[in-house]
Each structure stands twice: as C-alpha cells, then as structure tokens.
Amino acid sequence: DSGVTQTPKHLITATGQRVTLRCSPRSGDLSVYWYQQSLDQGLQFLIQYYNGEERAKGNILERFSAQQFPDLHSELNLSSLELGDSALYFCASSPLGQGNQPQHFGDGTRLSIL
C-alpha cells in the first residue's frame, strides 16, 4: 500500500461529458502529480502541484484542469470527453516535489469513454 488513494477506481461515461478524478497523497507529502497511461504506452506526465500551487505542466490538454486543495488532496477535471481520453489516470505524491525524490503512486482510475 503506497498510501496514495485514488477514487473512483473505474469510471464509465460518454463522449462530451465531464468527470472529476480525486487523489489523496501520502501523509506528509506536499506534492501531487498526475499521469495518463494509454494502452501499451508509458506514463505521460500531465501536471504537478506543490502545496496548492501549480509547479510543472506536461502534455495536458486544455480540456483538462487540476487543482490541489488546502488539505493537499487534488482533483483532475476532464471535460468534453473524447474516445481517445480513455486511459488509466494515475496520481503520485512526493514529500517536497523535487526531482531526486521517488514518487509514490496510487492504483489509478480507469476511465472508459463509450
């Protein structure tokens, strides 16, 4: 158990809809990361937050947004969903959000767009 909690585990919805994925980091970790893993692909970095502030952005679509709340949990919002958005979405956390610290991952949310 990594200590990172992601909900829901599975989400099935239709094109054009909007969904919210939730992540609670490990106790004491200030930084949260979001990744997308499509079929047979590696993990693609989407966005990083540190103590409520956006720190780094990857290949995140404009239809996607995220935030980190004062209690340090984070939400990833995906809107105007397309079939290609079907993927596993992982959240990870680390203590200070530095590159030389391992990130610890949750078990992911599997998003299926019908």
Next chain:
Amino acid sequence: DQQVKQNSPSLSVQEGRISILNCDYTNSMFDYFLWYKKYPAEGPTFLISISSIKDKNEDGRFTVFLNKSAKHLSLHIVPSQPGDSAVYFCAASASSGTYKYIFGTGTRLKVLA
C-alpha cells in the same frame, strides 16, 4: 521525441537466473533515475533509484547500473523469482528545472518457474 526508451517490450527468464532490463535516455540533463514495477490493476511501485554521481546502487536482489557516457541504465534482478513477473518502467528526471519524471514504455518481465 521519446527521451527515455525501453527497447525490449518483453523478456522471459528462468527462475533463479539473472534478469537484465535495459533503458536508454537522450537528455544529458537527466541526473536522477528510477525503476518502478507494476502489477496489473495496481499503480507503479518504486523499486530503486540512482543519482548521476554514482554508477551503481544495490538493494537486496535489485541492482541498478548507470553508464553516463552511453546514456544507458540497467536493472539486474538476481536471482529472479516468479513474483518478479511484472512490467518494469524506468524513469528519469533533471534536478534543475521542473523535476518532472519522463517514463519509458515499460518491459514486461516473465519469470518462468
């Protein structure tokens, strides 16, 4: 542009033998490297890391080797066990800049009993 590459999608090894998983990178700014293991329906689990100031790091059955001149790292598992069967991802980051990790596409290891 794939900055971190794992060119072997899969690998099969007999139980008790050595497993060697390879990873190549192109960005010379990367100075911290990690290996993660992933079982189906679970998130990646951190295995071992190495800083660019070292060329080897060992943790039990797992050893990571870094060859900076070749921009290559490898993970050795000795002896391999059936429970090691999983997908292994390497990742790299630069301590200057945004600290984000760049992941390879993974190698599926199967350890045969």
